[in-house]
Amino acid sequence: MSINQPDSEQIRKYLNGELDARAMHQLERQAQDDPFLAEALEGYEASASDQQANFADLRGRLHNRVSEKKKPILVLWRVLPIAATLLIAITLGWLWLSPKGEEPQKQQATMLKKQPDIAKGPRLSPAMLPKDRQPGLSKPLIAGDALPDVAENLVANRASHSYTRSSRRQHIVTQRVDEPTGSADVVAVVEAPVDASKADITSIAVTQFQKEKVEGKIAGTVTDATGHAIPGARIIVKGSNTKVLANSNGEFFLPIEANKDSVTVQMMGYDTKKLLVNGTGKLEVKLDEAASTLTEVEVTHKMRPPDIHDAQPQLGWKAYKAYLNDKAVLPTGETGKVKLKFLVDTQGRISNIRVIRGRSDTMNRKAIALVVNGPEWYGDSESKLKEIKLKIKFHKTTTDL
Amino acid sequence: MIFLKSANKPDHTDDEQLLHQYRQTGDMAVLARLYEKYMHLVYGVCLKYLKDEELSKDAVMQIFEELVVKVNRHEIKYFKSWLYMLSRNFCLMELRSGKKIQEQPLDEFMEFAEEMHPVNVYREDDMAALERCKQKLPKPQKICVDLFYTDEQCYKDIAAQTGYAINEVKSNIQNGKRNLKICLEKNREH
Missing domain, CATH: 2.60.40.1120 (Carboxypeptidase-like, regulatory domain)
Known part of the structure; x- marks a missing residue:
């Protein structure tokens, strides 16, 4: 008998009594060790009907659930053409409403409808021709994003009669120039110039256009x-x-x-x-710098840090002990320990110094002098007088630590 | 001794691989493959608690949704045990939320609440202790445990032999096993 996880088929056989005693025992053993299987078996036993159809259904549902994810992508592809159409429609509308787009533009717009693949061409905006070349030049005509194909139509229809509407797809920049005598359209064809003079205009127009586009701001x-x-x-x-x-x-x-x-x-x-x-x-x-300035804020240091409540040396215990260690030396080289007791009041003043356990008279006096003439203390914030006990260890020289 | 060990060493490595693969790629198909391995168990558990095929099928799908959300949030050591807890909790919540209120006797819940991965290492001198513990078991439990684990008989045969109902056989084995375990653990402490 396989030791693998019992599959649904085996469970079905077990429930239908199709397994031999040994196989049944195997499955029961697994169920004893595996509460998951045991509970599942109980569920099947209780329902007592064939579950194969339900398994198939569940598998189908699971697979549907998992492959659902691909659908949104398909939808996206459906949305893209709609977006493109909308874009074209907006461009068209803009062409219609453009204030300077009089008669010729209307013509362009109507022609545009016949060009479904308009958005594919590179987007070109009109460029300004240099003033020295075209005196009396007015503001450029803005023809919109879909201009290339429009321009192509223009080429085919009015500007240059020598052109037939061929399959040629070239990048074209249109320029409308209002001359004092009336109006005329200048059509410049990029890459495939109509003649030498027009090519000249084109190159200038294109470079000007690029410059403006890049620095558009x-x-x-x-x-x-x-x-x-x-x-x-x-x-x-x-x-x-x-x-x-x-x-x-x-x-x-x-x-x-x-x-x-x-x-x-x-x-x-x-x-x-x-x-x-x-x-x-x-x-x-x-x-210019503003005349009004911010009011000055003075920051002062408070002598006693607010978080210190116990009576203690102002230097802190560490530094104070280092001080004692440094100074607790007698000229005689005498060593030993002196234990002192004294009171510190709220102002940090030391009084009532007593020797609890001393050595020689000189050592005791030296110890007292070290405390009295030593670093200042903070008083206790709670009680008026705080009793401090201090042990001072005398050693031979300062280096003898 | 062998009968206190898991009869089957669950194939965790495959689960781990699939889980790892899913976490790396986020491919739902991988997670579905993993889930499908245990779907019949999840469905069975749902059947046990919800007692309705349609409700259970819906629950299986909902548990999969829960799995999708939770699988990245939890650290999963053994997918199967984790999925078992997830499924059971889902069904219990479902019952509690009143969609299908059904009184369940407490001990039916407790019956399988033993640890999923018992310590499988037993010392040699446990053998003697086990024999002693077995003698202390109530008679029906001792008989059923012996027939099931030593003679490797199935519930049906044991029931036929002893005259107990199949459910009695099953609970005798479960309780006997639990008592043995407790007895052995006590034994080890001394």
């Missing part, structure tokens, strides 16, 4: 009147929840887009400063 420093950095200053953008702290070099970056925001710079010990963010240049904030 407004950088600044906070310094004191002497030009030293003030780390930890708090910069709050007015009308928003944006708050940043200057780093250890007094530098900060503000994630704000518009130029019209006003910020407040605060730091303890300095006057708070409000300023307008103008342009994208570096913001240098100088804070």
Whole structure:
């Protein structure tokens, strides 16, 4: 008979009386040693019906329970496309409502609907062309995240008639330029320039764009009147929840887009400063030290530590004993012990010195002198007079410890 | 002497491995495999206390949920003993919470409350002591213990031979064994 754990099958056989006496005995022995098995057997005996179907059911339920975990992942994959669709919808809505997006943008938006895989292209924002190249240039048109394909459509439809809508997928940056005479769209095609002059514009536009994207925030420093950095200053953008702290070099970056925001710079010990963010240049904030200072706090040391209640040497017992040990030397080299008794009052004054057990007269007198002229004492906080007994051991020289 | 030792050396190493593997990977399938090894026992225990197949099946699943929560919180030396306590406690709580109130005689709970892992080392001179202790047992207990452990008979055969009911045989063996253990321990102290 196997010594292994009896399985459900064996239990079933046992209960049905299908096992021989020896096997039954084995199982019973195991049950005697194993209350778990014994109780389980009792349970089966009481129910007296075949449990195989229930076992199968339980196994199925357990496996279902365990494989449940995979379902949420599947759900996640179902959610992703929905999220992507939502993103596109939001982008579309934004395109519609964009204040400068007049007629051409509407066209872009309608075309966008035909492009389901829009989000795959790299995201490009419009870039500002250098002013010296394009006089009379207005603010850049912001076309949104889904711009590449929109731009491609533009290419196909209006800007360049020489293009046919081919399978070409290129990164394109659009730029709307308002010229005094009217309006015109400049389309720049990255990697596959239409002609030499447009390629030139493109490269500039792209580098400008990258620069803006990376530094997209407004950088600044906070310094004191002497030009030293003030780390930890708090910069709050007015009308928003944006708050940043200057780093250890007094530098900060503000994630704000518009130029019209006003910020407040605060730091303890300095006057708070409000300023307008103008342009994208570096913001240098100088804070003046606040005129008001904190009131001084004087910390004084109390002579007697509050936790000392017993009469004792002010040095502490350890140092006091070291003192006695150091000084308990007679010029004659006489050795021995003197036991003294004295009283210490609440002020720590010593009185009533008596010799309990002494040696020679000189030694006794020396011992008394050591205590009377020695380190000061703390008085007892409870009783008025505290009796102290002290044993002073005289030895030959100071080195003889 | 052998009959006071565990007849089976439970295979703890396998349990330990599975438990370790689960703790490292967090793979529920591993825990389920471990649980499945003892699921029929858990179910039996639930049947004993709850006395209802459907309730017991639900309890088995709930105990697994409890296992998932508790397995990382407790230091588990022997998974089987731990699972036994977990299952039993669950059923008792279930009974107490009034879902299925059923009076249980106290000694039925106490019957198996012996230690799960008795000290298996007995000295040689215990042999003589054991014989002495056995003589002190009440007669039905002595007969049943002898037939069960020495002659290695099963309950049914013992019952047929002695005329006791199977349940009587069982409790005679249990009580006899317990009395022997107490007697032996006393013996050792002197």
